[in-house]
Amino acid sequence: MxxxxxxxxxxxxxxxxxxxxxxxxxxxxxxKSLPQVSNAKWAAECSSCHTLYHPGLLPERSWSKIMSGLDRHFGENAGLDPLAQKEIAEFLVANSADHAQNRRSAKIAQSTPAQSTPLRISETPWFVRKHDEVRNDVWKRPKIGSPANCTACHNGADKGDFAEARIKIPR
Ligand code: HEC
Ligand code: HEC
Missing domain, CATH: 1.20.5 (Single alpha-helices involved in coiled-coils or other helix-helix interfaces)
Structure with missing residues:
Protein backbone atom coordinates (compact mmCIF):
# COMPACT_ATOMS: atom_id res chain seq x y z
CA MET A 1 0.00 0.00 0.00
CA LYS A 32 11.91 24.99 -33.49
CA SER A 33 14.97 26.83 -34.73
CA LEU A 34 17.83 25.11 -36.51
CA PRO A 35 21.24 24.90 -34.79
CA GLN A 36 23.90 27.49 -35.59
CA VAL A 37 26.29 26.10 -38.18
CA SER A 38 29.12 27.81 -40.01
CA ASN A 39 31.60 27.29 -42.79
CA ALA A 40 33.28 30.30 -44.37
CA LYS A 41 33.37 28.93 -47.93
CA TRP A 42 29.71 27.89 -47.80
CA ALA A 43 28.66 31.30 -46.43
CA ALA A 44 30.63 33.10 -49.15
CA GLU A 45 29.79 30.93 -52.16
CA CYS A 46 26.15 30.01 -51.51
CA SER A 47 24.74 33.40 -50.53
CA SER A 48 25.57 35.59 -53.53
CA CYS A 49 22.45 34.74 -55.54
CA HIS A 50 19.92 33.84 -52.84
CA THR A 51 19.23 33.10 -49.16
CA LEU A 52 21.98 31.05 -47.52
CA TYR A 53 19.94 27.85 -47.12
CA HIS A 54 20.58 26.03 -43.84
CA PRO A 55 21.92 22.48 -44.47
CA GLY A 56 19.30 21.05 -42.06
CA LEU A 57 16.57 21.88 -44.59
CA LEU A 58 17.38 19.07 -47.07
CA PRO A 59 18.47 15.43 -46.78
CA GLU A 60 22.03 14.31 -47.58
CA ARG A 61 21.11 12.87 -51.02
CA SER A 62 19.69 16.25 -52.08
CA TRP A 63 22.82 18.18 -51.15
CA SER A 64 25.01 15.62 -52.88
CA LYS A 65 23.00 15.95 -56.08
CA ILE A 66 22.98 19.76 -55.92
CA MET A 67 26.73 19.90 -55.28
CA SER A 68 27.54 17.58 -58.16
CA GLY A 69 25.61 19.68 -60.68
CA LEU A 70 26.65 23.25 -59.83
CA ASP A 71 27.65 24.11 -63.39
CA ARG A 72 23.98 23.66 -64.35
CA HIS A 73 22.31 25.04 -61.24
CA PHE A 74 18.70 26.22 -61.81
CA GLY A 75 19.70 27.86 -65.09
CA GLU A 76 22.90 29.40 -63.65
CA ASN A 77 26.52 28.38 -63.62
CA ALA A 78 27.46 28.19 -59.92
CA GLY A 79 30.53 26.03 -60.54
CA LEU A 80 33.36 26.04 -57.96
CA ASP A 81 36.97 24.87 -57.89
CA PRO A 82 37.14 21.19 -56.83
CA LEU A 83 38.55 21.90 -53.35
CA ALA A 84 35.83 24.40 -52.42
CA GLN A 85 33.17 22.13 -53.87
CA LYS A 86 34.38 19.17 -51.79
CA GLU A 87 34.62 21.19 -48.57
CA ILE A 88 31.13 22.69 -48.95
CA ALA A 89 29.60 19.34 -49.95
CA GLU A 90 31.06 17.67 -46.85
CA PHE A 91 29.80 20.47 -44.61
CA LEU A 92 26.27 20.28 -46.10
CA VAL A 93 26.13 16.49 -45.77
CA ALA A 94 27.39 16.51 -42.16
CA ASN A 95 24.64 18.98 -41.16
CA SER A 96 21.91 17.70 -43.49
CA ALA A 97 18.35 16.94 -42.38
CA ASP A 98 19.11 13.25 -41.86
CA HIS A 99 22.23 13.91 -39.78
CA ALA A 100 21.24 16.99 -37.76
CA GLN A 101 19.95 16.49 -34.22
CA ASN A 102 16.93 18.76 -34.12
CA ARG A 103 13.17 18.31 -34.41
CA ARG A 104 12.68 20.40 -37.53
CA SER A 105 15.36 18.54 -39.53
CA ALA A 106 14.03 15.19 -38.31
CA LYS A 107 10.56 16.13 -39.59
CA ILE A 108 11.92 17.18 -42.97
CA ALA A 109 13.90 13.95 -43.30
CA GLN A 110 10.89 11.81 -42.30
CA SER A 111 8.43 13.54 -44.62
CA THR A 112 10.64 13.29 -47.71
CA PRO A 113 9.80 10.01 -49.51
CA ALA A 114 12.88 7.75 -49.62
CA GLN A 115 12.65 7.34 -53.40
CA SER A 116 12.69 11.11 -54.08
CA THR A 117 15.68 13.46 -54.13
CA PRO A 118 14.26 16.99 -54.06
CA LEU A 119 16.59 19.69 -55.39
CA ARG A 120 14.41 22.38 -53.86
CA ILE A 121 13.50 22.93 -50.21
CA SER A 122 10.41 24.70 -51.55
CA GLU A 123 9.20 21.46 -53.20
CA THR A 124 9.51 19.14 -50.21
CA PRO A 125 6.15 17.90 -48.85
CA TRP A 126 7.13 19.46 -45.52
CA PHE A 127 7.58 22.93 -47.04
CA VAL A 128 4.35 22.74 -49.04
CA ARG A 129 2.37 21.77 -45.93
CA LYS A 130 3.91 24.55 -43.79
CA HIS A 131 3.08 27.14 -46.43
CA ASP A 132 -0.39 26.03 -47.50
CA GLU A 133 -1.87 29.30 -46.27
CA VAL A 134 0.30 31.42 -48.61
CA ARG A 135 -1.72 32.13 -51.76
CA ASN A 136 -0.21 31.63 -55.23
CA ASP A 137 -0.24 35.32 -56.13
CA VAL A 138 1.60 36.19 -52.90
CA TRP A 139 4.69 34.18 -53.98
CA LYS A 140 4.79 36.24 -57.18
CA ARG A 141 4.79 39.68 -55.51
CA PRO A 142 7.77 41.75 -56.75
CA LYS A 143 9.42 41.82 -53.30
CA ILE A 144 9.16 38.01 -53.01
CA GLY A 145 9.44 36.54 -56.51
CA SER A 146 9.48 32.85 -55.58
CA PRO A 147 9.16 30.51 -52.59
CA ALA A 148 12.97 30.15 -52.71
CA ASN A 149 13.32 33.71 -51.40
CA CYS A 150 13.01 32.71 -47.73
CA THR A 151 14.50 35.95 -46.35
CA ALA A 152 11.74 38.02 -47.99
CA CYS A 153 9.37 36.77 -45.26
CA HIS A 154 11.66 35.15 -42.66
CA ASN A 155 14.07 37.81 -41.49
CA GLY A 156 16.48 35.34 -39.89
CA ALA A 157 16.26 32.58 -42.51
CA ASP A 158 19.98 32.63 -43.31
CA LYS A 159 20.65 31.89 -39.63
CA GLY A 160 18.11 29.07 -39.49
CA ASP A 161 15.56 31.21 -37.63
CA PHE A 162 11.98 30.68 -38.84
CA ALA A 163 10.13 31.72 -35.68
CA GLU A 164 6.48 32.48 -36.38
CA ALA A 165 6.71 35.72 -34.43
CA ARG A 166 9.21 37.13 -36.92
CA ILE A 167 7.36 36.23 -40.15
CA LYS A 168 6.49 39.36 -42.15
CA ILE A 169 5.03 39.02 -45.64
CA PRO A 170 5.94 42.02 -47.87
CA ARG A 171 3.06 43.78 -49.62
C1 HEC B 1 25.16 32.17 -59.72
C2 HEC B 1 24.04 32.21 -58.78
C3 HEC B 1 23.92 31.07 -57.76
C4 HEC B 1 24.87 30.62 -56.88
C5 HEC B 1 26.32 31.10 -56.70
C6 HEC B 1 24.23 29.57 -56.09
N1 HEC B 1 22.93 29.42 -56.49
FE1 HEC B 1 21.56 28.19 -55.65
N2 HEC B 1 20.12 28.89 -56.93
C7 HEC B 1 20.32 29.84 -57.92
C8 HEC B 1 19.05 30.10 -58.58
C9 HEC B 1 18.84 31.09 -59.71
C10 HEC B 1 18.08 29.30 -57.93
C11 HEC B 1 16.58 29.25 -58.22
C12 HEC B 1 15.93 30.36 -57.38
C13 HEC B 1 14.43 30.53 -57.56
O1 HEC B 1 13.75 29.60 -57.99
O2 HEC B 1 13.93 31.61 -57.21
C14 HEC B 1 18.79 28.55 -56.90
C15 HEC B 1 18.18 27.65 -56.05
C16 HEC B 1 18.83 26.91 -55.07
C17 HEC B 1 18.17 25.95 -54.22
C18 HEC B 1 16.69 25.60 -54.22
C19 HEC B 1 15.88 26.64 -53.45
C20 HEC B 1 14.42 26.23 -53.28
O3 HEC B 1 14.10 25.62 -52.26
O4 HEC B 1 13.60 26.49 -54.17
C21 HEC B 1 19.15 25.40 -53.42
C22 HEC B 1 18.94 24.36 -52.35
C23 HEC B 1 20.40 26.05 -53.77
N3 HEC B 1 20.17 26.97 -54.78
C24 HEC B 1 21.62 25.75 -53.18
C25 HEC B 1 22.82 26.42 -53.49
C26 HEC B 1 24.09 26.12 -52.87
C27 HEC B 1 24.33 25.02 -51.83
C28 HEC B 1 25.02 26.99 -53.40
C29 HEC B 1 26.49 27.08 -53.09
C30 HEC B 1 27.29 25.92 -53.44
C31 HEC B 1 24.31 27.82 -54.37
N4 HEC B 1 22.98 27.45 -54.39
C32 HEC B 1 24.87 28.85 -55.11
C33 HEC B 1 21.51 30.46 -58.20
C34 HEC B 1 22.70 30.31 -57.51
C1 HEC C 1 5.69 34.65 -48.79
C2 HEC C 1 6.45 34.59 -47.55
C3 HEC C 1 7.27 33.35 -47.23
C4 HEC C 1 8.37 32.85 -47.91
C5 HEC C 1 9.02 33.41 -49.16
C6 HEC C 1 8.80 31.68 -47.16
N1 HEC C 1 7.99 31.48 -46.09
FE1 HEC C 1 8.22 30.09 -44.65
N2 HEC C 1 6.45 30.65 -43.78
C7 HEC C 1 5.65 31.70 -44.22
C8 HEC C 1 4.37 31.63 -43.52
C9 HEC C 1 3.19 32.59 -43.70
C10 HEC C 1 4.44 30.51 -42.64
C11 HEC C 1 3.34 29.94 -41.74
C12 HEC C 1 3.48 30.37 -40.33
C13 HEC C 1 2.34 29.80 -39.52
O1 HEC C 1 2.07 28.60 -39.61
O2 HEC C 1 1.73 30.57 -38.81
C14 HEC C 1 5.79 29.94 -42.82
C15 HEC C 1 6.27 28.87 -42.09
C16 HEC C 1 7.57 28.39 -42.20
C17 HEC C 1 8.18 27.47 -41.29
C18 HEC C 1 7.50 26.86 -40.08
C19 HEC C 1 7.51 27.82 -38.90
C20 HEC C 1 6.94 27.15 -37.67
O3 HEC C 1 7.24 27.64 -36.60
O4 HEC C 1 6.25 26.13 -37.78
C21 HEC C 1 9.46 27.22 -41.74
C22 HEC C 1 10.51 26.35 -41.09
C23 HEC C 1 9.63 27.99 -42.94
N3 HEC C 1 8.47 28.71 -43.18
C24 HEC C 1 10.76 27.95 -43.73
C25 HEC C 1 10.87 28.61 -44.97
C26 HEC C 1 11.98 28.41 -45.90
C27 HEC C 1 13.14 27.47 -45.69
C28 HEC C 1 11.73 29.22 -46.98
C29 HEC C 1 12.54 29.37 -48.24
C30 HEC C 1 12.93 28.14 -48.94
C31 HEC C 1 10.47 29.94 -46.70
N4 HEC C 1 9.99 29.51 -45.49
C32 HEC C 1 9.89 30.88 -47.52
C33 HEC C 1 5.98 32.61 -45.19
C34 HEC C 1 7.02 32.47 -46.10
Whole structure:
Protein backbone atom coordinates (compact mmCIF):
# COMPACT_ATOMS: atom_id res chain seq x y z
CA MET A 1 0.00 0.00 0.00
CA UNK A 2 2.64 2.55 1.02
CA UNK A 3 4.62 1.42 -2.02
CA UNK A 4 1.70 2.18 -4.35
CA UNK A 5 1.36 5.69 -2.91
CA UNK A 6 5.09 6.24 -3.36
CA UNK A 7 4.94 5.11 -6.97
CA UNK A 8 2.04 7.50 -7.58
CA UNK A 9 3.97 10.38 -6.07
CA UNK A 10 7.00 9.66 -8.27
CA UNK A 11 4.78 9.45 -11.35
CA UNK A 12 3.02 12.75 -10.63
CA UNK A 13 6.36 14.38 -9.92
CA UNK A 14 7.91 13.33 -13.22
CA UNK A 15 4.83 14.31 -15.25
CA UNK A 16 4.96 17.80 -13.71
CA UNK A 17 8.69 18.12 -14.43
CA UNK A 18 8.18 17.11 -18.07
CA UNK A 19 5.40 19.69 -18.33
CA UNK A 20 7.73 22.41 -17.12
CA UNK A 21 10.49 21.37 -19.51
CA UNK A 22 8.11 21.41 -22.50
CA UNK A 23 6.62 24.77 -21.51
CA UNK A 24 10.11 26.20 -21.14
CA UNK A 25 11.51 25.08 -24.51
CA UNK A 26 8.30 26.23 -26.20
CA UNK A 27 8.52 29.65 -24.61
CA UNK A 28 12.01 30.24 -25.97
CA UNK A 29 11.19 28.70 -29.34
CA UNK A 30 14.47 26.81 -29.20
CA UNK A 31 12.98 23.47 -30.16
CA LYS A 32 11.91 24.99 -33.49
CA SER A 33 14.97 26.83 -34.73
CA LEU A 34 17.83 25.11 -36.51
CA PRO A 35 21.24 24.90 -34.79
CA GLN A 36 23.90 27.49 -35.59
CA VAL A 37 26.29 26.10 -38.18
CA SER A 38 29.12 27.81 -40.01
CA ASN A 39 31.60 27.29 -42.79
CA ALA A 40 33.28 30.30 -44.37
CA LYS A 41 33.37 28.93 -47.93
CA TRP A 42 29.71 27.89 -47.80
CA ALA A 43 28.66 31.30 -46.43
CA ALA A 44 30.63 33.10 -49.15
CA GLU A 45 29.79 30.93 -52.16
CA CYS A 46 26.15 30.01 -51.51
CA SER A 47 24.74 33.40 -50.53
CA SER A 48 25.57 35.59 -53.53
CA CYS A 49 22.45 34.74 -55.54
CA HIS A 50 19.92 33.84 -52.84
CA THR A 51 19.23 33.10 -49.16
CA LEU A 52 21.98 31.05 -47.52
CA TYR A 53 19.94 27.85 -47.12
CA HIS A 54 20.58 26.03 -43.84
CA PRO A 55 21.92 22.48 -44.47
CA GLY A 56 19.30 21.05 -42.06
CA LEU A 57 16.57 21.88 -44.59
CA LEU A 58 17.38 19.07 -47.07
CA PRO A 59 18.47 15.43 -46.78
CA GLU A 60 22.03 14.31 -47.58
CA ARG A 61 21.11 12.87 -51.02
CA SER A 62 19.69 16.25 -52.08
CA TRP A 63 22.82 18.18 -51.15
CA SER A 64 25.01 15.62 -52.88
CA LYS A 65 23.00 15.95 -56.08
CA ILE A 66 22.98 19.76 -55.92
CA MET A 67 26.73 19.90 -55.28
CA SER A 68 27.54 17.58 -58.16
CA GLY A 69 25.61 19.68 -60.68
CA LEU A 70 26.65 23.25 -59.83
CA ASP A 71 27.65 24.11 -63.39
CA ARG A 72 23.98 23.66 -64.35
CA HIS A 73 22.31 25.04 -61.24
CA PHE A 74 18.70 26.22 -61.81
CA GLY A 75 19.70 27.86 -65.09
CA GLU A 76 22.90 29.40 -63.65
CA ASN A 77 26.52 28.38 -63.62
CA ALA A 78 27.46 28.19 -59.92
CA GLY A 79 30.53 26.03 -60.54
CA LEU A 80 33.36 26.04 -57.96
CA ASP A 81 36.97 24.87 -57.89
CA PRO A 82 37.14 21.19 -56.83
CA LEU A 83 38.55 21.90 -53.35
CA ALA A 84 35.83 24.40 -52.42
CA GLN A 85 33.17 22.13 -53.87
CA LYS A 86 34.38 19.17 -51.79
CA GLU A 87 34.62 21.19 -48.57
CA ILE A 88 31.13 22.69 -48.95
CA ALA A 89 29.60 19.34 -49.95
CA GLU A 90 31.06 17.67 -46.85
CA PHE A 91 29.80 20.47 -44.61
CA LEU A 92 26.27 20.28 -46.10
CA VAL A 93 26.13 16.49 -45.77
CA ALA A 94 27.39 16.51 -42.16
CA ASN A 95 24.64 18.98 -41.16
CA SER A 96 21.91 17.70 -43.49
CA ALA A 97 18.35 16.94 -42.38
CA ASP A 98 19.11 13.25 -41.86
CA HIS A 99 22.23 13.91 -39.78
CA ALA A 100 21.24 16.99 -37.76
CA GLN A 101 19.95 16.49 -34.22
CA ASN A 102 16.93 18.76 -34.12
CA ARG A 103 13.17 18.31 -34.41
CA ARG A 104 12.68 20.40 -37.53
CA SER A 105 15.36 18.54 -39.53
CA ALA A 106 14.03 15.19 -38.31
CA LYS A 107 10.56 16.13 -39.59
CA ILE A 108 11.92 17.18 -42.97
CA ALA A 109 13.90 13.95 -43.30
CA GLN A 110 10.89 11.81 -42.30
CA SER A 111 8.43 13.54 -44.62
CA THR A 112 10.64 13.29 -47.71
CA PRO A 113 9.80 10.01 -49.51
CA ALA A 114 12.88 7.75 -49.62
CA GLN A 115 12.65 7.34 -53.40
CA SER A 116 12.69 11.11 -54.08
CA THR A 117 15.68 13.46 -54.13
CA PRO A 118 14.26 16.99 -54.06
CA LEU A 119 16.59 19.69 -55.39
CA ARG A 120 14.41 22.38 -53.86
CA ILE A 121 13.50 22.93 -50.21
CA SER A 122 10.41 24.70 -51.55
CA GLU A 123 9.20 21.46 -53.20
CA THR A 124 9.51 19.14 -50.21
CA PRO A 125 6.15 17.90 -48.85
CA TRP A 126 7.13 19.46 -45.52
CA PHE A 127 7.58 22.93 -47.04
CA VAL A 128 4.35 22.74 -49.04
CA ARG A 129 2.37 21.77 -45.93
CA LYS A 130 3.91 24.55 -43.79
CA HIS A 131 3.08 27.14 -46.43
CA ASP A 132 -0.39 26.03 -47.50
CA GLU A 133 -1.87 29.30 -46.27
CA VAL A 134 0.30 31.42 -48.61
CA ARG A 135 -1.72 32.13 -51.76
CA ASN A 136 -0.21 31.63 -55.23
CA ASP A 137 -0.24 35.32 -56.13
CA VAL A 138 1.60 36.19 -52.90
CA TRP A 139 4.69 34.18 -53.98
CA LYS A 140 4.79 36.24 -57.18
CA ARG A 141 4.79 39.68 -55.51
CA PRO A 142 7.77 41.75 -56.75
CA LYS A 143 9.42 41.82 -53.30
CA ILE A 144 9.16 38.01 -53.01
CA GLY A 145 9.44 36.54 -56.51
CA SER A 146 9.48 32.85 -55.58
CA PRO A 147 9.16 30.51 -52.59
CA ALA A 148 12.97 30.15 -52.71
CA ASN A 149 13.32 33.71 -51.40
CA CYS A 150 13.01 32.71 -47.73
CA THR A 151 14.50 35.95 -46.35
CA ALA A 152 11.74 38.02 -47.99
CA CYS A 153 9.37 36.77 -45.26
CA HIS A 154 11.66 35.15 -42.66
CA ASN A 155 14.07 37.81 -41.49
CA GLY A 156 16.48 35.34 -39.89
CA ALA A 157 16.26 32.58 -42.51
CA ASP A 158 19.98 32.63 -43.31
CA LYS A 159 20.65 31.89 -39.63
CA GLY A 160 18.11 29.07 -39.49
CA ASP A 161 15.56 31.21 -37.63
CA PHE A 162 11.98 30.68 -38.84
CA ALA A 163 10.13 31.72 -35.68
CA GLU A 164 6.48 32.48 -36.38
CA ALA A 165 6.71 35.72 -34.43
CA ARG A 166 9.21 37.13 -36.92
CA ILE A 167 7.36 36.23 -40.15
CA LYS A 168 6.49 39.36 -42.15
CA ILE A 169 5.03 39.02 -45.64
CA PRO A 170 5.94 42.02 -47.87
CA ARG A 171 3.06 43.78 -49.62
C1 HEC B 1 25.16 32.17 -59.72
C2 HEC B 1 24.04 32.21 -58.78
C3 HEC B 1 23.92 31.07 -57.76
C4 HEC B 1 24.87 30.62 -56.88
C5 HEC B 1 26.32 31.10 -56.70
C6 HEC B 1 24.23 29.57 -56.09
N1 HEC B 1 22.93 29.42 -56.49
FE1 HEC B 1 21.56 28.19 -55.65
N2 HEC B 1 20.12 28.89 -56.93
C7 HEC B 1 20.32 29.84 -57.92
C8 HEC B 1 19.05 30.10 -58.58
C9 HEC B 1 18.84 31.09 -59.71
C10 HEC B 1 18.08 29.30 -57.93
C11 HEC B 1 16.58 29.25 -58.22
C12 HEC B 1 15.93 30.36 -57.38
C13 HEC B 1 14.43 30.53 -57.56
O1 HEC B 1 13.75 29.60 -57.99
O2 HEC B 1 13.93 31.61 -57.21
C14 HEC B 1 18.79 28.55 -56.90
C15 HEC B 1 18.18 27.65 -56.05
C16 HEC B 1 18.83 26.91 -55.07
C17 HEC B 1 18.17 25.95 -54.22
C18 HEC B 1 16.69 25.60 -54.22
C19 HEC B 1 15.88 26.64 -53.45
C20 HEC B 1 14.42 26.23 -53.28
O3 HEC B 1 14.10 25.62 -52.26
O4 HEC B 1 13.60 26.49 -54.17
C21 HEC B 1 19.15 25.40 -53.42
C22 HEC B 1 18.94 24.36 -52.35
C23 HEC B 1 20.40 26.05 -53.77
N3 HEC B 1 20.17 26.97 -54.78
C24 HEC B 1 21.62 25.75 -53.18
C25 HEC B 1 22.82 26.42 -53.49
C26 HEC B 1 24.09 26.12 -52.87
C27 HEC B 1 24.33 25.02 -51.83
C28 HEC B 1 25.02 26.99 -53.40
C29 HEC B 1 26.49 27.08 -53.09
C30 HEC B 1 27.29 25.92 -53.44
C31 HEC B 1 24.31 27.82 -54.37
N4 HEC B 1 22.98 27.45 -54.39
C32 HEC B 1 24.87 28.85 -55.11
C33 HEC B 1 21.51 30.46 -58.20
C34 HEC B 1 22.70 30.31 -57.51
C1 HEC C 1 5.69 34.65 -48.79
C2 HEC C 1 6.45 34.59 -47.55
C3 HEC C 1 7.27 33.35 -47.23
C4 HEC C 1 8.37 32.85 -47.91
C5 HEC C 1 9.02 33.41 -49.16
C6 HEC C 1 8.80 31.68 -47.16
N1 HEC C 1 7.99 31.48 -46.09
FE1 HEC C 1 8.22 30.09 -44.65
N2 HEC C 1 6.45 30.65 -43.78
C7 HEC C 1 5.65 31.70 -44.22
C8 HEC C 1 4.37 31.63 -43.52
C9 HEC C 1 3.19 32.59 -43.70
C10 HEC C 1 4.44 30.51 -42.64
C11 HEC C 1 3.34 29.94 -41.74
C12 HEC C 1 3.48 30.37 -40.33
C13 HEC C 1 2.34 29.80 -39.52
O1 HEC C 1 2.07 28.60 -39.61
O2 HEC C 1 1.73 30.57 -38.81
C14 HEC C 1 5.79 29.94 -42.82
C15 HEC C 1 6.27 28.87 -42.09
C16 HEC C 1 7.57 28.39 -42.20
C17 HEC C 1 8.18 27.47 -41.29
C18 HEC C 1 7.50 26.86 -40.08
C19 HEC C 1 7.51 27.82 -38.90
C20 HEC C 1 6.94 27.15 -37.67
O3 HEC C 1 7.24 27.64 -36.60
O4 HEC C 1 6.25 26.13 -37.78
C21 HEC C 1 9.46 27.22 -41.74
C22 HEC C 1 10.51 26.35 -41.09
C23 HEC C 1 9.63 27.99 -42.94
N3 HEC C 1 8.47 28.71 -43.18
C24 HEC C 1 10.76 27.95 -43.73
C25 HEC C 1 10.87 28.61 -44.97
C26 HEC C 1 11.98 28.41 -45.90
C27 HEC C 1 13.14 27.47 -45.69
C28 HEC C 1 11.73 29.22 -46.98
C29 HEC C 1 12.54 29.37 -48.24
C30 HEC C 1 12.93 28.14 -48.94
C31 HEC C 1 10.47 29.94 -46.70
N4 HEC C 1 9.99 29.51 -45.49
C32 HEC C 1 9.89 30.88 -47.52
C33 HEC C 1 5.98 32.61 -45.19
C34 HEC C 1 7.02 32.47 -46.10
Missing amino acids: TRKILQMAVLIGSVTATGWLLADSHKHGES
